[in-house]
Amino acid sequence: MSPRVYLEFLGCRLNAAETEGLARRFAGVGYEVVDAPAVADVIVVNSCAVTTQAARSSRRRLRALHRENPNAELAVTGCWATGAASQAAQLPGVRWVIPNIDKGAVVAEIAGRVADPAPWAPGRWGHTRAFLGVQDGCDHACTYCVTRLLRGPARSRPLTPTVAEVQRLVEQGAQEVVLTGVSLGSYGRDLAPPESLTGLAGAILADTDLPRLRLSSIEPWDVDAALLRLWEDRRLCRQLHLPLQSGSDAVLKRMGRPITVADYTALTDEARAFSEEIALTTDILAGFPGETDRDFRETLALVERVGFARLHVFPYSERAGTPAVRLPEPVPHSVRKERAAELRTLGRRLAADYRQQFVGQALPVLWEQQAPEGQWTGLTDTYIRVESRASRDLYNRITPTRLLAAGRDALIGEVLLPGSSGAGPSDEPDAAAASGCEV
Numbered sequence: 001m002s003p004r005v006y007l008e009f010l011g012c013r014l015n016a017a018e019t020e021g022l023a024r025r026f027a028g029v030g031y032e033v034v035d036a037p038a039v040a041d042v043i044v045v046n047s048c049a050v051t052t053q054a055a056r057s058s059r060r061r062l063r064a065l066h067r068e069n070p071n072a073e074l075a076v077t078g079c080w081a082t083g084a085a086s087q088a089a090q091l092p093g094v095r096w097v098i099p100n101i102d103k104g105a106v107v108a109e110i111a112g113r114v115a116d117p118a119p120w121a122p123g124r125w126g127h128t129r130a131f132l133g134v135q136d137g138c139d140h141a142c143t144y145c146v147t148r149l150l151r152g153p154a155r156s157r158p159l160t161p162t163v164a165e166v167q168r169l170v171e172q173g174a175q176e177v178v179l180t181g182v183s184l185g186s187y188g189r190d191l192a193p194p195e196s197l198t199g200l201a202g203a204i205l206a207d208t209d210l211p212r213l214r215l216s217s218i219e220p221w222d223v224d225a226a227l228l229r230l231w232e233d234r235r236l237c238r239q240l241h242l243p244l245q246s247g248s249d250a251v252l253k254r255m256g257r258p259i260t261v262a263d264y265t266a267l268t269d270e271a272r273a274f275s276e277e278i279a280l281t282t283d284i285l286a287g288f289p290g291e292t293d294r295d296f297r298e299t300l301a302l303v304e305r306v307g308f309a310r311l312h313v314f315p316y317s318e319r320a321g322t323p324a325v326r327l328p329e330p331v332p333h334s335v336r337k338e339r340a341a342e343l344r345t346l347g348r349r350l351a352a353d354y355r356q357q358f359v360g361q362a363l364p365v366l367w368e369q370q371a372p373e374g375q376w377t378g379l380t381d382t383y384i385r386v387e388s389r390a391s392r393d394l395y396n397r398i399t400p401t402r403l404l405a406a407g408r409d410a411l412i413g414e415v416l417l418p419g420s421s422g423a424g425p426s427d428e429p430d431a432a433a434a435s436g437c438e439v
């Protein structure tokens with residue numbers, strides 16, 4: 001009988017992409033990839049440490065998995081395993097602790113052999129959309145960031161084989177590919193000859209039949225007019241995730257982020273000039289050391305000014321080894337939480353305003369899952385979740401969809417297909433997008 005492996009990740013899209021890749025490689029060496037830890041012989045966790053909470057969650061999850069299946073051997077990789085290797089090794093059931101730098105050897109380490117990965121297929125390895133890690137590590141030096149310490153220097157996958165892999169994913173059924181990395185915007189700078197994210201995305205749009213390409217988080221200082229011009233191609237999803245972190249120049253300076261509020265604002269205006277309805281999404285840290293009430297008001301004002309389609313908000317948390325832990329004037333935890341809550345409230349209002357502008361329009365929706373009671377859930381290229389009742393199988397299909405009304409955290413849609421029964425309104429809540437290393 002084939003050995004059975006269960007894989008799980010915490011954190012960012014790069015962890016998601018890597019975990020899908022690991023699952024395919026385990027299948028390639030003859031393991032059965034199971035979707036329940038209780039029946040696994042080996043359990044692999046791709047951990048996260050971007051915040052104190054994420055590190056705590058990684059530890060707790062490993063303990064819970066051991067309780068659920070004490071007979072399984074646990075392997076932990078990822079950022080928490082890289083930064084807390086000795087702690088991880090002492091957890092019950094943990095046999096392998098594999099740091100980020102050796103993540104490529106997880107299958108060889110556990111299975112003792114390597115082989116070509118099993119083919120990708122929508123939903124087979126966890127996601128309907130294909131997450132593709134094209135870059136890792138970071139050469140920037142944001143003072144609060146532990147990711148760069150745990151992921152190492154910036155490094156990129158060569159362009160030509162990456163474009164070829166995207167075409168293979170299309171042939172294997174991918175409707176949308178999400179390019180991801182730690183510092184995606186610095187893609188290609190380490191290659192000889194150097195490449196760029198604009199070059200990679202441009203080559204994917206030009207040389208593959210991919211219906212939808214989505215870019216995950218890009219640091220604002222890595223975005224230029226050449227990249228923005230790519231949005232003239234409607235196959236590039238109209239979403240630009242630009243971490244802001246703070247709307248105060250004084251705080252940005254202490255964060256070591258090489259951008260000013262004026263530059264950031266000008267960039268968002270420029271992006272809208274290329275794509276008027278583009279979904280600008282972002283990350284914000286609340287309560288960074290020295291953040292005054294005035295700094296925080298400036299952040300609220302900038303968020304309102306930009307009108308983000310989605311905010312990921314994190315109360316600042318000290319990460320060992322980062323310069324920020326030595327900064328003076330720490331903000332009390334209660335204030336960090338209050339500010340984060342105020343930002344999230346603003347974020348929900350702006351997100352609802354953003355969705356509302358599409359009511360009445362017809363947009364292509366990629367359908368990803370169907371609830372037991374029959375309702376389909378999908379995603380527009382502008383990263384809006386849409387719900388619809390349709391009698392036919394919509395899985396992994398992109399269909400024109402009339403957006404009828406706003407639900408809670410989603411829009412209600414009617415599938416516009418010849419012979420389709422149309423949609424019934426519903427008020428089911430929607431699952432919020434995951435957040436991760438994009439802090």
Ligand code: SF4
Pocket residue numbers: 138139140141142145146147148182183219439
């Ligand atoms: S926040 Fe992003 S850009 Fe800054 S150091 Fe961390 S990974 Fe790099």
